[in-house]
Amino acid sequence: MTKLLMFNSLDDEVDVIKNWQASHPDIVIDTNKETLTPETVDLVKGYDGLLIQQDNLIDDPKVYQKLHSFGIKQISLRTTGYETIDLKEAAANDLTITNVPAYSPRSVSELVLAHTMWLLRHLNVAAQREGHNDFTWDNLQAHEIHELTVGIIGAGKIGSEVARVFKALGANIIASDPIHRPELNSVLTYVDQQTVFEQADIITMHTPLLSSTYHMVDEAAFKAMKPSAIFINASRGAVVNTPALLAALKNKDIAAAGIDTIENEANIFSKDFSHKDQPNSWLNELLSLDNATVSPHIGFYTDIAVKNMVEISLEDALRIIAGKHGQHEIELPEK
Ligand code: NAD
Secondary structure, X not given: OEEEEEOOOOHHHHHHHHHHHHOOOOEEEEEOOOOOOOOOHHHHOOOOEEEEOOOXXXXXXXXXXXXXXXXXXXXXXXXXXXXXXXXXXXXXXXOEEEOOOOOOHHHHHHHHHHHHHHHHOOHHHHHHHHOOOOOOOOOOOXXXXXXXXXXXXXXXXXXXXXXXXXHHOOOEEEEEOOOOOHXXXXXXXXXXXXXXXXXXXXXEEOOOOOOOOOOXXXXXXXXXXXXXXXXXXXXXXHHEOHHHHHHHHHOOOOOEEEEOOOOOOOOOOOOOOOOOOOOOHHHHHHHHOOOEEEOXXXXXXXXXXXXXXXXXXXXXXHHHHXXXXXXXXXXXXXX
């Protein structure tokens, strides 16, 4: 019997676990809503392995040392980012770290489509008018998607799926990415970043957040875009200079923006501020604009993605506990 402990489990993950366990009766998986910390690490005693979430910062060496002393061989993240893990401490304590590099690129691409179509068809404006029983058609005439050029910045796992989704609807697709993938030649045309900014009717961000991509969309980038452009960010908030985005929306340098990720969202998205103020003033400003739509970082959040996050991390954990290699091991520094 193998016993696993899942920290920070969400209710929908628990449902996935229940289904999974039905076909794996020899594996026990207990779940909790705790974060793995020096205070909670003793909960792992008696288990063979553990699964955690990306936002679980583990910066205290004691956690790694205790896990090692309990005979634990791995920490499996159910998410992609692993910057919260001290890889040196993991290596020093013989802990293999795994992540889930792609849980469903399609999930994010469909949210990009949803933001785009909502803004393209002026449904944001219609919804605001309907709030006071105004059902007029002024300024609601729209373009059709197949007349337009979609510009993708970063055509990796998610960006290439975005390209396929819009290509299927007949749009022209251009993309900038330092890596050119021959398999995408039938879907998109590679151009430089400035050409995407200048020529695309819809500009959508899909790069990682790196020092080279931090604030890559700034005032100059927004000024280069068409005044009719729709800008979408479902990557990482800080690839966009948020004050520049707010200015571009207010000055009508661009027509509209669909935002799933924003700078300093960490303690806001997924939390409920119904009866109090939320502390991100940029987000407040964005929400007050009639040409922006905001979703709370839910690009990834579909049934298929949650199932993949849980099942891929579980399979890796079990492989490592059984003495095999996990399929998504993070490279660790030398001891
Ligand atoms: P990926 O690594 O597969 O692709 C990223 C691509 O960006 C690569 O092809 C890379 O070459 C390219 N790139 C890097 N620097 C660039 C630059 N300066 N200009 C143009 N292209 C550049 O990553 P992915 O899995 O497709 O993820 C893309 C983004 O989506 C990441 O920021 C990730 O964190 C984010 N994401 C968001 C959600 C969500 O819920 N909104 C979910 C998952 C991932």
